[in-house]
Amino acid sequence: MVKRRSSGHTLLWKASRTLKYLVLFGVSLIFIYPFYYVFVLATRERANMFKVPPPFWFGHGIGNNYSSLLKNLPFWRNMLNSTGIAVLATFTTLFFCTMAGFAFAKYKFKGKNFLFNFILATLAIPQLLGIIPFFKMMVWFNWLNTWFPLFIPTMANAFGIFLMRQYLNSSVPLDLLDAARIDGIGEFKILFKVVFPLAKPALAVLGISTFIGSWNNFFGALVILRDKRAYTIPVALSSLLGVHNIDFGAIMMGTALSLVPLLVIFLFFSKKIISNLLAGSLKGVAR
Amino acid sequence: MKSLIGLLLAFMLLLSTSLFAGGKQEVKKYDPDSPVTITLGGYGDLETAYKAVVESKDFKSKYPNMKVKFVMNDFAAHHDRLTTAIAAGKGAFEVEAIEIGYIAKFVASGGLTNLSGSPFNAKAAVKNIVKYAVSNATTKDGKIIAIPVDIAPAVMFYRKSLADKAGVDLSGVKSWDEYIKTGRKLTVDKNGDGKIDQYALTSPESVWEIPLNGGKGGWFDKNGNVLEPKERFINVLNLVKxxxxxxxxxxxDAWSQSWLASFKTGLVATHFSGAWWGGALRTWVAPKEKGDWRVAYPPGKALASIGGTYLSIPEQIPVDKKLPAWELIKYLTTNPAAQLITFKKIDAFPSLTTIFNDPVMDEPVAYFGNQKARKLFAEIALKIPESSVSKYDVIARDIWITAVTNVIIGKASVEAAYDKAKKQIENRIQ
Amino acid sequence: MKMNQQKIAPYLFISPFFILFFIFGAFPNLFSLFLSFTRWNGMSKIEFVGLKNFIYLITRDDFFWKSLTNTFFLLLIGSLLQHIIALPLAVMLDSKVLKGREFLRTAYFLPYITSTVSIAFLFGYLFDRNFGLFNYLMGLAGLPGIKWFSEPSTVKPAIAILLNWRWIGWNTILYLAGLQSIPEELIESARVEGAGRYAIFFFILLPLLLPVIFFAVSLSIIFGMQLFDEALILTGGTRGNPGGVDNAGLTTLIYLYTVGFRWGKFGLGSAVSWVLFLIIISATVTFKKIIERLQH
Known part of the structure; x- marks a missing residue:
């Protein structure tokens, strides 16, 4: 029984708020569950993996799975490769895309629309078959088994430029730029002193997506990296598929461990999305 | 504008012909004294087996200066990488493994060294290798482009205890009709809750390859007509129906968790697959069911192969690497010790017939209730008819599977599914 | 001097893209454009065939048309539908009074972190006939299990579930970042004037978010039309019939992959790429026109 003391309106409001929380948290379970499940499977031995109902709780196979993983892969070396490539990709992408996005958002110049549309159009070309000539070029460059092909060609990419342009359009006031110019600050300096600090939320989004995209890049890494020790995580883990004498749990262990850096990166960047200088809180709106 | 495009195309043509053309190479002999590193690209378990081979005393004494490296990947990824490297004309490894399902494609499109020519003379080397497997890797004009290193004659796997309980004998099923009749007895509601909890097999989809040689060749008749003779294909559609x-x-669904589990829980009593499946059952699919699974001829003694690995040398490899690469392939495929190591390590059935008489083949297999299973695999392997593959086999097969599944789910009648598939394949191959 | 710097700067700023594109993108793209007018199996001599590949695609290629229909359908229920969920979700997660929003934000974003390889395993479990979570829950509710991938009618819904699950968090984050650029005073003053929650959402937030919406939806169109990984994983990889039972999950990119990598028809495959390119461009331009209308 609800106490009569509260008015009808508040009651309704309370009920709807409870419902909202129920839905928000209930639905979030669906999103967490598979992630959680990777960790459950990583702790299970193959023998007790397939069951009805499916296993919901952690098993006792951690040690086994971990040592089996290390026996079959230079796992930490693979982690290092993935991390190195992803970090390089993230920093270079953030820099070059912000620069280009800024140009398209805040400058007037000849051919601006055409050039921007050109960049955008490159996103719409399926790259599946392009891997063959691309691979050939990497052979010429002598870039096989190196990190270069996995971050240099995409340092200034259409996606990032588009994102930064859309965002900078509305979040960097022109007055601010003009004021800086009157103070005699050069264009490059403006980019560093004014634009980058104001672009934090967008930089965070681009940072997350670049890091994760690089980390999970499979096909590119597959054709470029040709040595177990050079493999990145996805290629290394996929090389274990179909190996009958390896425990499935070992692959899940590798998967689980490889998710940890991504989670850290996300938590790090997602803080930045919300903590912007200009940010207005939307207090009340969502209530 | 038009002339610009023309110019551009001409430029691209020039560029691509110069970039994508392989030159003729001079032929030398393998020099065992010069140090060389050979990389073998493969998938799945292969490294486990071949590593043991090249670390054996015998290999080391024969090829003291050869270092062998392995680059393994997932099954599909490996073949995609190989396709990319072959099309790019560069970047393939000295030895590349090819699974039988992909062999037709590579046989037909080229890009792999013709091993029957000098200095390899594969014809002599393969004289003791299972005939049908060699024929699958031979082009229409007789070039051998890959050597079978393991094969997978198809058998019917069955659970002895379940057969006994149902009072049926699965060791010599004479026809598919008899199989279905027996299958009804194997399909039971064990605990009486109104739900069937034991079936004869996982899905009719796992059956279609058996009467069609495992889908290796045979998609076209002598005159190049696809899915002919018609009766052969119609029969298969009728069977799955x-x-x-x-x-x-x-x-x-094949390879789903339920499917995998069904082999240990006793949900299914029979399964059709290649010899390698025995290894999968023993090591990880159903290790605890040791002693209960058996093997037998498929119904009506149908002969097929499901699985198998080939080793090849890409055309783009320089000749001074081709020769040692060939030595490695020869060793892995024609050295009895190497073949036995591969067999023991990963259950890949040997392609070399001379070891079919080895005592190992006569040993009772504990997993199969001390049945002499290997004898049966060997016997079937020797009987599988030779058939050459064609460049359109992959297309025919991909489209055919849709016909099979549509008949199974009742979406199309046998005739309609056949006609549609035939039309679609014909439309593709012109 | 100053004016000059302001003139040159934008060109300098955008030059990295064009330099990189010239080095790494031009050759592969021109080569594939050239290939689309040829017949080539990856090894054979390249044979010029004019417009033949394009004519074949448009007039006789039933797989191509089926793949386009499948892709459009999946674009609608898999990639576009989720924006209707993601936008309000972002507004909620932005609210300072929402308890546990850090947790929720992370939770909804988790699927985006998960790699393609692990998704293959996970969804193998979730959609499994007997052991899968979905069918297990249906069983608890007394419903019969769904044969997700043995029935053509449930293949696309299964793929769409995965797409929504995987990308909602990503779109939410995009909108969340977009919301940060809307000044609080705007909303405050609207509230002072008596605007309700829904009025604020529809008349203030939505119009101001149009650039972000344009960005997020354009991306969904561009990448949704190039749907590959998720559909390939769920329909059994590359061993069976392309796109699963009755080709129900055959997307245009899976078709492109099949034609090129499996069937060795790189000329036809390149033609598929470029026709798809034109379709994506027209879809994006149309969408842009709609947004521009809305902005006025």
Whole structure:
């Protein structure tokens, strides 16, 4: 029984708020569950993996799975490769895309629309078959088994430029730029002193997506990296598929461990999305 | 504008012909004294087996200066990488493994060294290798482009205890009709809750390859007509339809968790697959069911192969690497010790017939209740008819599977599915 | 001097893209454009065939048309539908009074972190006939299990579930970042004037978010039309019939992959790429026109 003391309106409001929380948290379970499940499977031995109902709780196979993983892969070396490539990709992408996005958002110049549309159009070309000539070029460059092909060609990419342009359009006031110019600050300096600090939320989004995209890049890494020790995580883990004498749990262990850096990166960047200088809180709106 | 495009195309043509053309190479002899590193690209378990081979005393004494490296990947990824490297004309490894399902494509499109020519003379080397497997890797004009290193004669796997309980004998099923009849007896509700909890097989989809040689070749008749003779294909569609209608299959998707589990829980009593499946059962699919699984001829003594690995040398490899690469392939495929190591390590059935008489083949296999299973695999392997593959086999097969599944789920009649598939394949191959 | 710097700067700023594109993108793209007018199996001599590949695609290629229909359908229920969920979700997660929003934000974003390889395993479990979570829950509710991938009618819904699950968090984050650029005073003053929650959402937030919406939806169109990984994983990889039972999950990119990598028809495959390119461009331009209308 609800106490009569509260008015009808508040009651309704309370009920709807409870419902909202129920839905928000209930639905979030669906999103967490598979992630959680990777960790459950990583702790299970193959023998007790397939069951009805499916296993919901952690098993006792951690040690086994971990040592089996290390026996079959230079796992930490693979982690290092993935991390190195992803970090390089993230920093270079953030820099070059912000620069280009800024140009398209805040400058007037000849051919601006055409050039921007050109960049955008490159996103719409399926790259599946392009891997063959691309691979050939990497052979010429002598870039096989190196990190270069996995971050240099995409340092200034259409996606990032588009994102930064859309965002900078509305979040960097022109007055601010003009004021800086009157103070005699050069264009490059403006980019560093004014634009980058104001672009934090967008930089965070681009940072997350670049890091994760690089980390999970499979096909590119597959054709470029040709040595177990050079493999990145996805290629290394996929090389274990179909190996009958390896425990499935070992692959899940590798998967689980490889998710940890991504989670850290996300938590790090997602803080930045919300903590912007200009940010207005939307207090009340969502209530 | 038009002339610009023309110019551009001409430029691209020039560029691509110069970039994508392979030159002729001079032929030398393998020099065992010069140090060389050979990389073998493969998938799945292969490294486990071949590593043991090249670390053996015998290999080391024969090839003291050869270092062998392995680059393994997932099954599909490996073949995609190989396709990319071959099309790019560069970047393939000295030895590349090819699974039988992909062999037709590579046989037809080229890009792999013709091993029957000098200095390899594969014809002499393969004289003791299972004939049908060699024929699958031979082009229409007789070039051998890959050597079978393991094969997978198809058998019927079955659970002895379940057969006994149902009072049926699965060791010599004479026809598919008999199989379906027996299958009905194997399909039971064990605990009486109104739900069937034991079926004859996982899905009719796992059956279609058996009467069609495992889908290796045979898609076209002598005159190049696809899915002919018609009766052969119609029969298969009728077979899968009858199995589904008899209600004796558990309707499980291959390689799903339910499917995998069904081999240990006793949900299915039979399964059709290649010899390697025995290894999968023993090591990880159903290790605890040791002693209960058996093998037998498929119904009507149908002969097929499901699986198998080939080793090849890409055309783009320089000749001074081709020669040692060939030595490695020869060793892995024609050295009895190497073949036995591979067999023991990963259950890949040997392609070399001379070891079919080895005592190992006569040993009772504990997993199969001390049945002499290997003898049966060998016997079938020797009987599988030779058939050459064609460049359109992959297309025919991909489209055919849709016909099979559509008949199984009742979306199309046998005739309609056949006609549609035939039309679609014909439309593709012109 | 100053004016000059302001003139040159934008060109300098955008030059990295064009330099990189010239080095790494031009050759592969021109080569594939050239290939689309040829017949080539990856090894054979390249044979010029004019417009033949394009004519074949448009007039006789039933797989191509089927793949386009499948892709459009999946674009609608898999990639576009989720924006209707993601936008309000972002507004909620932005609210300072929402308890546990850090947790929720992370939770909804988790699927985006998960790699393609692990998704293959996970969804193998979730959609499994007997052991899968979905069918297990349906069983608890007394419903019969769904044969997700043995029935053509449930293949696309299964793929769409995965797409929504995987990308909602990503779109939410995009909108969340977009919301940060809307000044609080705007909303405050609207509230002072008596605007309700829904009025604020529809008349203030939505119009101001149009650039972000344009960005997020354009991306969904561009990448949704190039749907590959998720559909390939769920329909059994590359061993069976392309796109699963009755080709129900055959997307245009899976078709492109099949034609090129499996069937060795790189000329036809390149033609598919470029026709798809034109379709994506027209879809994006149309969408842009709609947004521009809305902005006025």
């Amino acid at each position: 009858k199995i589904r209608e008899a209600g004796i299959d558990a309707d499980l």
